[in-house]
Amino acid sequence: MLIRLTWRYIRDHRWPVIAVALLQVLSTAAALSLPTLNAQIIDEGVVSGDIGYIWQTGGIMLAISAVQVLCAITSAYLGARIAMAVGRDARRDVFASVQQFGTLEVSRFSPPSLITRSTNDIQQVQMVLLMTFTIMVQVPIMLVGGVVMAMRQDTQLSWVLVAVIPLLALVMGIASTRLGPLFRKVQERLDGISKVLREHLSGVRIIRAFVMQGAERERYATANSGLKDVSLRVGLLMALLFPAVQLIVMSAQVGVIYFGAHRVEAGMEVGSLFAFLNYLMQIFMSVMMGMMMFMIVPRAEVCADRVMEVLNTTPSIAAPTTVRELPPGRATFALNDVSFRFPGAERDVLIGINVELSPGTTTAVIGSTGSGKTTLVNLLPRLLDPTAGAVTASGIPLPKLSLDVRERTALVPQKAFLFAGTIATNLRLGTPDASDDELWEALRVAQASEFVTDLDARVEAGGKNFSGGQRQRLTIARALVRRADLTIFDDSFSALDYATDARLRGALGDYLGDGAVLIVGQRVATIRGADTIVVLDGGQIVGSGTHEALMESCPTYQEIVLSQLTAEEAA
Numbered sequence: 001m002l003i004r005l006t007w008r009y010i011r012d013h014r015w016p017v018i019a020v021a022l023l024q025v026l027s028t029a030a031a032l033s034l035p036t037l038n039a040q041i042i043d044e045g046v047v048s049g050d051i052g053y054i055w056q057t058g059g060i061m062l063a064i065s066a067v068q069v070l071c072a073i074t075s076a077y078l079g080a081r082i083a084m085a086v087g088r089d090a091r092r093d094v095f096a097s098v099q100q101f102g103t104l105e106v107s108r109f110s111p112p113s114l115i116t117r118s119t120n121d122i123q124q125v126q127m128v129l130l131m132t133f134t135i136m137v138q139v140p141i142m143l144v145g146g147v148v149m150a151m152r153q154d155t156q157l158s159w160v161l162v163a164v165i166p167l168l169a170l171v172m173g174i175a176s177t178r179l180g181p182l183f184r185k186v187q188e189r190l191d192g193i194s195k196v197l198r199e200h201l202s203g204v205r206i207i208r209a210f211v212m213q214g215a216e217r218e219r220y221a222t223a224n225s226g227l228k229d230v231s232l233r234v235g236l237l238m239a240l241l242f243p244a245v246q247l248i249v250m251s252a253q254v255g256v257i258y259f260g261a262h263r264v265e266a267g268m269e270v271g272s273l274f275a276f277l278n279y280l281m282q283i284f285m286s287v288m289m290g291m292m293m294f295m296i297v298p299r300a301e302v303c304a305d306r307v308m309e310v311l312n313t314t315p316s317i318a319a320p321t322t323v324r325e326l327p328p329g330r331a332t333f334a335l336n337d338v339s340f341r342f343p344g345a346e347r348d349v350l351i352g353i354n355v356e357l358s359p360g361t362t363t364a365v366i367g368s369t370g371s372g373k374t375t376l377v378n379l380l381p382r383l384l385d386p387t388a389g390a391v392t393a394s395g396i397p398l399p400k401l402s403l404d405v406r407e408r409t410a411l412v413p414q415k416a417f418l419f420a421g422t423i424a425t426n427l428r429l430g431t432p433d434a435s436d437d438e439l440w441e442a443l444r445v446a447q448a449s450e451f452v453t454d455l456d457a458r459v460e461a462g463g464k465n466f467s468g469g470q471r472q473r474l475t476i477a478r479a480l481v482r483r484a485d486l487t488i489f490d491d492s493f494s495a496l497d498y499a500t501d502a503r504l505r506g507a508l509g510d511y512l513g514d515g516a517v518l519i520v521g522q523r524v525a526t527i528r529g530a531d532t533i534v535v536l537d538g539g540q541i542v543g544s545g546t547h548e549a550l551m552e553s554c555p556t557y558q559e560i561v562l563s564q565l566t567a568e569e570a571a
């Protein structure tokens with residue numbers, strides 16, 4: 001996945017990547033040539049006292065070092081640029097993907113996880129790329145090159161390498177098989193911690209109100225110590241592995257010096273011995289760098305998996321390839337034999353629903369908590385697709401229309417939500433060219449003009465600087481500005497007192513004119529004036545008609561009405 005993800009983005013940066021690789025090869029080759037030159041200085045300059053040769057070769061070494069530094073700097077710069085560009089592109093695509101997601105996809109991933117995926121996870125992948133471009137290309141070249149160069153210095157001493165290399169391979173093997181899974185676990189537990197933290201922060205007031213700090217502290221402590229445990233195991237393994245590598249290499253060094261002394265007696269040049277030792281150090285360095293990679297790659301692998309999962313999710317709600325057009329004029333929305341079941345749920349939330357919402361009529365849906373009202377409402381702007389049956393606009397099933405069909409509906413959601421900005425920017429959300437007068441009219445109808453004095457008044461994220469009732473009225477005004485074919489109020493009058501509720505409904509009829517209205521409510525007073533009242537019980541329609549007709553024929557409706565009447569009369 002890591003490779004698939006990075007390949008997807010690196011393709012666009014082919015030339016810089018090749019340049020980085022070449023520069024890295026050049027820089028490693030330069031590093032590998034230095035010990036040999038050094039050996040020559042010792043053998044041919046120092047031993048024979050040829051100062052001129054020492055200066056000359058020293059000069060060459062200096063020049064090579066300069067080239068090496070230059071290559072390293074340039075490739076690091078280019079590498080960083082590529083890695084950051086890849087990060088930017090991946091974030092852009094994740095964002096675009098999430099924008100296409102419907103309710104179901106978002107709840108499948110959960111919003112906090114989507115945030116972590118598009119920030120932290122991409123960051124980890126970016127980090128591996130950066131490391132790859134700056135040091136990782138060098139590792140294999142340095143390792144193989146170091147061995148070859150060392151062998152060229154003295155074949156007999158190379159037996160030491162033959163003994164050492166399998167040992168190093170063993171250590172690297174352990175590192176890759178053991179550290180990988182452990183880092184996967186670290187990442188999972190980190191996720192766990194951020195989940196607890198996020199929930200804690202967003203629910204902090206509730207936690208205080210219910211005095212749950214103790215339980216919360218324990219929940220966090222569990223997640224926290226889970227992370228500590230696995231991190232400790234990682235630390236322990238590393239604390240063993242790094243010194244092990246060091247021990248192996250240092251023993252090799254001792255071996256080289258010991259056998260080297262005998263070899264020098266037998267006629268080997270002293271410089272070659274130094275060169276051999278230098279190459280041993282380079283081999284050591286490359287093994288250490290390789291192990292660093294084992295530390296970060298598994299983590300980035302997990303992250304890449306998570307990012308790809310988002311990128312590969314095709315939203316269940318998408319526009320068709322051949323789009324049918326709605327006829328001109330007001331559209332009639334209808335539910336035909338609609339059933340709906342949430343993925344993974346055991347029961348249908350809606351069963352065989354038939355409702356028609358023609359222009360100029362008001363339809364109401366009443367039913368107890370959990371009877372499926374919000375689910376029904378979400379089907380109309382195609383926020384959800386039914387599992388059976390069809391939702392149609394002017395007789396055309398919504399999946400055959402472009403997603404712009406949503407412009408024909410205006411939804412006041414049950415949970416009032418405003419965006420950071422001003423009152424005006426919020427009201428113009430769906431209708432950017434609405435005039436100030438139109439905004440004021442919508443505010444008046446929504447009974448919001450009494451607390452809004454300035455269209456440019458600030459709105460904080462989520463609308464937090466307004467009360468629940470004020471927020472609800474502003475979301476009503478926002479929907480009204482659209483003058484849509486179908487305006488849906490999902491329990492939008494619940495936070496209003498009876499008098500305001502009545503005034504609002506009175507003004508609504510005139511304002512929306514020939515548009516259809518769907519009101520979801522729990523209060524009989526709110527819905528009794530509707531042309532058709534649909535009574536929902538356990539996802540099924542158990543009655544439908546006017547208030548008077550239902551009072552005669554529908555026991556569920558009578559029950560609701562009676563329970564509320566007594567409650568009101570008693571009050």
Ligand SMILES: Nc1ncnc2c1ncn2[C@@H]1O[C@H](COP(=O)(O)OP(=O)(O)OP(=O)(O)O)[C@@H](O)[C@H]1O
Pocket residue numbers: 107342345349367368369370371372373374375376414491
């Ligand atoms: N995202 C979801 N995943 C699974 N089940 C869900 C989901 N949303 C709602 N449900 C289930 O669907 C049923 C109907 O929920 P819905 O929100 O439509 O009820 P409602 O009539 O609007 O209730 P209320 O009056 O409280 O707003 C509930 O039993 C609920 O458990």
Ligand SMILES: [Mg+2]
Pocket residue numbers: 373374375414490491
């Ligand atoms: Mg609801």
